[in-house]
Amino acid sequence: MKALRLLFFAGLGCQAVIRAQNPAPPTFAEDIGPLLAENCFTCHRDGGIGPFPLTTYEQVRRRSRQVAEVVASRFMPPWKPLAEHSPPLQGDRSLEQSVIDRIVAWHDAGAPAGDLSAYTPPDPPTQDWELGEPDLVLAFSEPFELGPDGVDDFRNFVLPIALDRPRYVRAVEFHPESSLVIHHVVMGFDDTPESRARDDAEPGPGFAAMDLSGAVNPNGHLLGWTPGQSPYEAPAGTAFELRPGTDLVVQLHLQPSGKPEQVAPRIGLYFTDEPPTRTGFVVLLRENDIDLPPGVTDQPIHQTITLPVDVEVLGLYPHAHYLGNDMRITATLPDGTERGLLHIPDWDFNWQSDYRYAEPLPLPAGTRIDMRYTYDNSAANPRNPHNPPVHVTEGNSSFDEMGSAAIQVVLRDPADLPRLQESWFRYLVDSEGPSADAYFGLANTLEQQERWAEAGDAYEQALALDPTNVRTLNNLAATLEFQGLTDQAIAVYQRAVAVAPTVALPRLNLARLYRATQRPAAAIAVLTEGVALIPRDEELVSDLAGTYWLTGDLPQARATLEAGLDQFARSPRLQLLLGQLLLTLGDPAGIDTLERLLAAPPAADSALRYWQAEAAFTLAQLARQQQDLPAFDRRLTQALAFDPDHSRARLLAAARAVAGNAMDVAQTHLLRLLSLPADNRPSENDVLRALPYPSGLRAYAAALVATGQRESALDLLTRAAADARSQDARTANLIEAWRDQL
Amino acid sequence: MMTPARMLRLLPLLAAALSATPTPPVGESLAGEPVDVFADAQRGVLLLFVAPDCPISNRYAPTLGRIAATAAADGIATWLVYADDLAKPERIREHRSEYALAIPAVMDRQFALAAYAGAEVTPEAVLFALPDNGDAPQLVYRGRIDDQYEGFGVFRPAATTSELTTALTALAAGTVPDLVTTKAIGCYIPRPHP
Numbered sequence: 001m002k003a004l005r006l007l008f009f010a011g012l013g014c015q016a017v018i019r020a021q022n023p024a025p026p027t028f029a030e031d032i033g034p035l036l037a038e039n040c041f042t043c044h045r046d047g048g049i050g051p052f053p054l055t056t057y058e059q060v061r062r063r064s065r066q067v068a069e070v071v072a073s074r075f076m077p078p079w080k081p082l083a084e085h086s087p088p089l090q091g092d093r094s095l096e097q098s099v100i101d102r103i104v105a106w107h108d109a110g111a112p113a114g115d116l117s118a119y120t121p122p123d124p125p126t127q128d129w130e131l132g133e134p135d136l137v138l139a140f141s142e143p144f145e146l147g148p149d150g151v152d153d154f155r156n157f158v159l160p161i162a163l164d165r166p167r168y169v170r171a172v173e174f175h176p177e178s179s180l181v182i183h184h185v186v187m188g189f190d191d192t193p194e195s196r197a198r199d200d201a202e203p204g205p206g207f208a209a210m211d212l213s214g215a216v217n218p219n220g221h222l223l224g225w226t227p228g229q230s231p232y233e234a235p236a237g238t239a240f241e242l243r244p245g246t247d248l249v250v251q252l253h254l255q256p257s258g259k260p261e262q263v264a265p266r267i268g269l270y271f272t273d274e275p276p277t278r279t280g281f282v283v284l285l286r287e288n289d290i291d292l293p294p295g296v297t298d299q300p301i302h303q304t305i306t307l308p309v310d311v312e313v314l315g316l317y318p319h320a321h322y323l324g325n326d327m328r329i330t331a332t333l334p335d336g337t338e339r340g341l342l343h344i345p346d347w348d349f350n351w352q353s354d355y356r357y358a359e360p361l362p363l364p365a366g367t368r369i370d371m372r373y374t375y376d377n378s379a380a381n382p383r384n385p386h387n388p389p390v391h392v393t394e395g396n397s398s399f400d401e402m403g404s405a406a407i408q409v410v411l412r413d414p415a416d417l418p419r420l421q422e423s424w425f426r427y428l429v430d431s432e433g434p435s436a437d438a439y440f441g442l443a444n445t446l447e448q449q450e451r452w453a454e455a456g457d458a459y460e461q462a463l464a465l466d467p468t469n470v471r472t473l474n475n476l477a478a479t480l481e482f483q484g485l486t487d488q489a490i491a492v493y494q495r496a497v498a499v500a501p502t503v504a505l506p507r508l509n510l511a512r513l514y515r516a517t518q519r520p521a522a523a524i525a526v527l528t529e530g531v532a533l534i535p536r537d538e539e540l541v542s543d544l545a546g547t548y549w550l551t552g553d554l555p556q557a558r559a560t561l562e563a564g565l566d567q568f569a570r571s572p573r574l575q576l577l578l579g580q581l582l583l584t585l586g587d588p589a590g591i592d593t594l595e596r597l598l599a600a601p602p603a604a605d606s607a608l609r610y611w612q613a614e615a616a617f618t619l620a621q622l623a624r625q626q627q628d629l630p631a632f633d634r635r636l637t638q639a640l641a642f643d644p645d646h647s648r649a650r651l652l653a654a655a656r657a658v659a660g661n662a663m664d665v666a667q668t669h670l671l672r673l674l675s676l677p678a679d680n681r682p683s684e685n686d687v688l689r690a691l692p693y694p695s696g697l698r699a700y701a702a703a704l705v706a707t708g709q710r711e712s713a714l715d716l717l718t719r720a721a722a723d724a725r726s727q728d729a730r731t732a733n734l735i736e737a738w739r740d741q742l
Numbered sequence: 743m744m745t746p747a748r749m750l751r752l753l754p755l756l757a758a759a760l761s762a763t764p765t766p767p768v769g770e771s772l773a774g775e776p777v778d779v780f781a782d783a784q785r786g787v788l789l790l791f792v793a794p795d796c797p798i799s800n801r802y803a804p805t806l807g808r809i810a811a812t813a814a815a816d817g818i819a820t821w822l823v824y825a826d827d828l829a830k831p832e833r834i835r836e837h838r839s840e841y842a843l844a845i846p847a848v849m850d851r852q853f854a855l856a857a858y859a860g861a862e863v864t865p866e867a868v869l870f871a872l873p874d875n876g877d878a879p880q881l882v883y884r885g886r887i888d889d890q891y892e893g894f895g896v897f898r899p900a901a902t903t904s905e906l907t908t909a910l911t912a913l914a915a916g917t918v919p920d921l922v923t924t925k926a927i928g929c930y931i932p933r934p935h936p
Contacts, residue, residue, distance in 0.1 A: 051797035062828075062932035066894075075895045148842065149804035151899040180797070258803035259841045322899065348895065382892035387902035398899065 026106040027114025028057045035099055036060065036067075037122050039077055042228050045124050049227050051180055055121040061111045068107035071100045077228070078351050085328070085343035088358040090315075091230055131173050131231050134268025136161070138248055143264035144205040146181055146254050152350075152398060153254040156213055157206040158190070158199045158247050159267065165606070168239040171270035172223055173231035174250075181261045183253045184352060185225040188215030191246040206252075210396050215249035218242070220280025222317050222408045224354040231268075235314060235360065237278040238410055242269075244606070255350075279414035280314075283307075283424055285371045286404040287394070288432055292323060292377040294389035301403045303371045303431060308423045309416035310365050311409035315356035316342055318371075319404045322349050322383045323392060325376040329405050334366035341369070341407075349383065349398075360410070371405045418448040436466035443475065452479045470500035474509065481513070489513060497526065504530060504537045511543055520551045538568045542577055549581065557581055572597055572611030580618055594619055598638070613643035620649065632656075647673060647680050651690045658699050659692045670703035684716075694724070694731050698738045705742055713742055766879055767858050769823065769848030772831040777848045779855070780872065780879055784817035786913050787879060789868045790845070790887075791823045791861040794837035796929035799864040802887050803841035806865065809887070809910070810845045816914030818869075825850035825861065825931045853933045860884055863928040867906045871918040883909035885924030893927060 026032055036044070036054050043050035054060050060067060070076040077093035106112070138159040146153060176182045190196075194214030198207045217223070218240035223232050234240065248267060285303040292299050318327050324347040331339045342355060377389050385399055386392075392401050411417055425442035432438055443458035459476035466472065473496035480489035490513050496506035507530040514523035527544040534540060541564035548557035561578040568574055575597040582590030594615040600608060620635030633656060639649035654669035673681065682690075687700060697720050704713035717739035724732035768776040780787050790806055792799045810820035822845045824834050829849040838847060850856055859868035859881075867887055870879035888901035905922050912919040 052795045058828075063929070065930045070894050073894065075893075078895075256801065256804075257797070258800035350895065350897075382896045383898060385899040387889070387898075 025109035025112060026102050027112045028060060028106070029114030029116050029119035031102055031114075032060065032106050033057070033119045033121065035103065039093070039095060039099070041122065047124065049176055049180060049182075057113050057116055061113070064107040064111040068104045071095060071103050074100075078226075080344045080346065080348060080351055080353075081355060082343045082345060085340035086355075086357075087339075087341075087361050090356040090358050091228070093228065129173055129175065129268050131171055131233070131268070131270060134173065135167075135271040136163075136269040138267040138269065140205060140264040140266075142205055143262040146256055146261045146263050148256055148259045148261075150256050152183075153252075153256070154208065154210045154398070155206040155252050155254060156195065156198070156209045157250045157252065158195045159250060160247055161242065161244075161269075163242060163244040163246075166241055166243045167269075167271045168273065168275055169218070169234070169242050169269055170239045170272040170274075171231060171233040173268040173270070174225035175266040175268065176225075176227075177265050181254050181257050181263060182265060183227075183255050183350060185253070185265075186212060186251045186354075187223040187225075187267070188212045188249050188251075189218050189242065189246050190215040190249050191243060195247055195249045209251065210398065212251055213249055215247075217282050217406075217408075219276055220282050220408055220410065222282065222315060222354045222406055224317065226351070226353040229353065235278075235410070237274075237276060238280055239272050239274060239276050240280075241276070277414075278410045279417050280408065280410045281311075281417060281420055281424075283369070283407040283409060283420075284404060285369070285407070285427075286402075286431075287371075287373075290375070290392075290394040290401045290403055292375050292392040292401060294391055295378050297376050297378045297380070298325070299375045299377070301371075301373050301375070303403075303405075304368060305423065305427045306366065306368045307363060307409075308365055308419045310362070310412035311420070312360035312362050312412070313341065313357065314360055314408045314410060315354055316408065317352075317354040317406040318342060318344060318347075318373075319352060319402055319406070320347055320349070320373060320375070321398055321401050322385050323375045323377050323381065323401050324349065324373060324403070325381070326374045328372045329407075330370050330372075331363055332368040332370065334364060342405075347373075354406075354408075362412075363409075369407065371403070373403045375401060375403075418445045421445040422449070434461070434465055436462045436469065436472070439465070440469075440472055440475075443472075443479075447475070447479060450482070452482045455479045456483070468499040470496050470503050470506060473499065474506045477506070477509065481509075486513060486517060490517075501529070502533050504534050504540055507534075508539060508543055511547065515547060515550065520547055523547045524551075535567070538564060538571045538573055541568070542573050545574075545577055545581070554581065554585055558585070570600065572600065572608050572615075576611050576615050576618070579615060583618070583622060591619070591622075609642045613639045613646040613649065616642060617646060617649045620652065644672070645676055645680060647676055647682050651682055651687060654687075654699070655690050655692060655696070658696050661695075663699060663702075666699045667703060667706070670700060671706060674703055674707050694720070694735055697735060701738065701742065710742065714739060717742070767854035769821070769850055769855055771848060772834055774831075779819070779821045779823075779848060780870070783819035783872055785916075786813075786818040786872055786882070787870045788813055788818055788820040788910070789823050789855065789859055789861070789870075790820060791825055791856065791859075791864045791866045791868070791931065792843075793824065793826065793864040793929055793931075794833055796864045798891060798928040800841060802865045803843055805887060806845065807843060809867075809906070813910055813914075816910070818910065818913060820845050822847040823850050823855050823859075823861075824848070825853055825856040825864075825933075827851050827853070827932065827934075853931065856931050856933065861926075861931060863926045863930055865928050866926040869906065869909050869913070871913055873918070880918060881921055882913065882919050883922050885922070886926040891927035 040054050044052065044054040046053050077095065079093040081089060083092060083094060138161060140157065172187065174185055190213060192214045198213055219238055221234060221240060250267065252263065254263065283305060285305060287301040287303055290301060316329065318329065320327065327344045327347050329341040331341050333339065377384065377392055379387055379389055394401060411420065422442065422445040425438055425445055428438040429442060439458050439462035443455045443462060446455035446458055456476055456479040459472050459479065462472045463469065463476065473492055477489045477492035477496065480492060490510065493506050493510035493513065497510055507526050511523035511527045524544065524547050527540055527547060530540045531544055541560060545557045545560040548560060558581055561574055561581065564574045565571065565578065575593055579590045579593035579597065582593060597615045598612055616635050616639035620632055620639060623631035623635055636649050636653045639646050640653060650669050650673050654666050654673065657666035657669060688696060691700060697717060701713040701717050717735055721732045721735040721739065724735055766780050768778050771777045779789065813820050822843060824847060829851055834847055861868055865887055866885065867883065869883040871882050872879055883906055885905065887906055888904035890901040891897045905924050909919050909922060
């Protein structure tokens with residue numbers, strides 16, 4: 001202890017000596033230049049997004065007073081959260097007090113240059129993209145021209161994404177193209193036509209909006225950009241899937257600069273082949289009851305939710321408008337310990353940002369999250385858009401107020417997602433008051449947990465508020481179906497059809513239940529009415545034809561399909577059915593119909609390939625009946641070329657390989673089969689029935705071992721040997737020998 | 743640059759000098775000629791201190807254009823003053839064209855106009871009344887353009903009041919308002935360290 005203390009004093013002594021030897025004020029060359037290069041250069045350089053460069057002595061000397069003032073007031077570098085009230089945040093730009101003191105001392109000393117030959121500012125970055133060349137760059141088709149004048153402009157731009165197949169996105173880099181007017185950015189992805197429609201409805205690029213339209217945070221990622229923020233990289237295992245036809249929606253918060261500005265940022269997408277292994281979710285807390293009489297200075301709001309499952313918090317995005325003041329988000333762990341998640345004591349709408357933790361923050365199930373904000377609607381609040389203040393309530397426009405916090409989490413166990421969603425919808429039901437949408441969402445999450453009766457209750461609650469909602473009626477009927485309450489389900493589907501005669505889905509469901517309960521005439525009636533009322537639904541036509549087929553009325557099925565094809569000339573679904581029907585009728589025209597489908601030009605729509613695979617598979621089965629084995633093999637190959645995941649074609653191809661003793665080929669097919677998602681994977685019984693006996697057992701057991709299921713393989717062969725024993729001891733011995741070789 | 747109006751005012755200026763009122767300094771045209779910003783005006787002169795690389799100053803460009811247009815109709819001459827020892831005519835021409843600033847401009851490389859007007863930042867407005875009797879220009883307003891900015895990064899979505907406009911309106915109506923000064927927010931004029 002004594003030794004330590006001595007050392008400590010020695011250290012102090014050293015410092016004092018250094019200070020005594022070097023009483024001179026800081027100089028640009030020795031101190032300030034390198035400090036600015038480290039802390040300011042990202043934006044304040046030639047071609048940077050800061051309004052002026054701060055690289056050379058001359059540039060900084062002329063602004064030394066301003067530089068000293070803005071660092072002392074902590075306006076620059078822009079960073080709002082208090083470091084001590086949250087876990088360490090990525091990209092924390094705040095300066096140490098000692099750095100601020102040195103800059104101020106330098107200005108006070110008259111901004112001395114020092115030996116300028118000793119300092120060279122670092123070269124500006126030469127790389128266009130911080131993360132390297134993106135896999136796909138999205139750009140505006142034409143620049144948006146922002147006028148010179150006026151207040152904040154919030155605009156959404158819809159960028160189509162040209163994809164030929166689903167991709168996984170691991171990073172997104174926003175490139176403002178050195179436009180000074182882009183103040184902050186929020187991005188989401190929209191796989192509905194909503195954003196495009198809103199864009200089309202307004203002339204010129206983009207549309208004015210403060211919401212993200214139909215766009216969502218993919219896999220719970222909060223995608224934002226503020227000046228100086230690093231590009232968004234998804235944490236390991238949380239890449240998100242992007243499907244063809246999805247649009248990127250970019251919301252720009254623009255501030256006019258005084259002259260007309262061309263706005264045309266670019267967005268780089270970075271792909272990975274690694275599918276996500278982790279599931280994300282955004283826990284959105286939002287106060288809907290904000291009421292700020294003029295003059296109030298510390299009006300509080302409070303929202304709270306308790307997490308039902310273990311999560312890791314990756315980041316958060318707090319939000320208020322101009323009157324937001326102190327914003328604090330905390331977590332209270334199950335043992336009562338309180339942890340700060342974020343604290344912004346002087347909220348500034350213009351420097352809003354999403355914040356990401358340097359390391360994910362684990363929060364156990366049972367943690368309570370509290371969001372406590374205050375608002376200042378007095379004339380003394382310089383950010384108040386109204387002087388004198390006016391009465392302000394909750395709303396989306398910028399002169400209304402908002403109070404929300406989007407908290408980005410990943411789940412420790414992806415299977416927990418429905419429970420987290422359930423808690424969130426229960427929070428919505430409690431905090432928003434009764435709302436049909438919240439009950440609907442709650443019911444949905446209960447359905448995912450197969451809690452059918454509770455889901456049904458929640459749908460009933462939604463219906464009480466919105467009795468003619470066809471979506472709710474349809475889903476309620478489905479929960480009744482799952483509970484085996486067929487008659488009640490039929491009654492609710494009937495209600496759905498009655499309130500929305502032109503919606504196809506409840507009709508299809510009702511017809512299906514009629515068929516399942518041996519009432520094909522009723523199914524035909526509800527589908528026939530649907531075909532007449534809903535002109536653009538080929539599924540109704542195919543179901544109607546299929547129902548006729550089921551009743552044995554093949555001519556009527558054929559007439560229905562031919563009439564349908566008059567309307568949907570290229571419908572692959574109807575072509576396939578007609579081809580199959582004609583083959584059943586023994587009409588060789590069926591082959592021509594299927595060949596036409598197989599020859600259809602490729603379309604962006606991947607569904608076409610699914611139907612083509614079915615057509616090839618139908619012709620494969622025909623070839624097998626005709627014992628034309630070369631044609632059989634060729635058609636199977638064709639089916640798999642159209643859809644490598646066509647499980648029945650894959651299974652027959654595996655069987656052919658086993659029969660031909662091509663065990664390597666068989667192994668390839670079986671491994672592919674085992675990798676299919678459960679709902680498209682044939683059962684073990686189906687596989688073993690399809691494969692030649694007994695060699696198929698050996699091939700399948702080998703595939704199980706190759707996928708890490710050695711125990712299942714041993715068990716399978718043991719059972720198979722036991723079954724064989726009573727019939728044929730030689731086969732049983734052979735199977736046991738295979739087992740012992742495993 | 744000796745216009746008739748300037749000639750008429752020679753005497754009062756001399757009188758002003760004798761009574762220890764500082765003589766208004768001249769600015770410098772973009773062609774390098776001396777410019778008397780107080781010549782030619784009827785009721786008053788509005789000096790708008792601006793800088794090409796000051797974001798707050800630039801954001802006010804459309805507002806400055808509107809103020810100058812109204813002032814001109816009311817017999818008040820408006821000048822953009824580029825107070826900067828390193829002011830470059832070509833950069834100023836570029837700036838005026840980029841920001842559509844159709845207001846006559848002078849350079850103030852020795853900071854004489856800035857010192858005379860007491861301007862410290864850009865943008866800052868300094869309004870002088872020109873008394874009918876030919877006396878020296880009388881300072882009636884100095885400070886912010888309006889109340890949109892309250893500090894660096896502290897600003898309203900839009901201004902709610904403008905003392906400058908109030909002074910201009912009074913002057914246009916024929917009264918010489920009492921002096922009002924406000925704190926302007928913006929980039930400091932790069933005068934040498936004291």
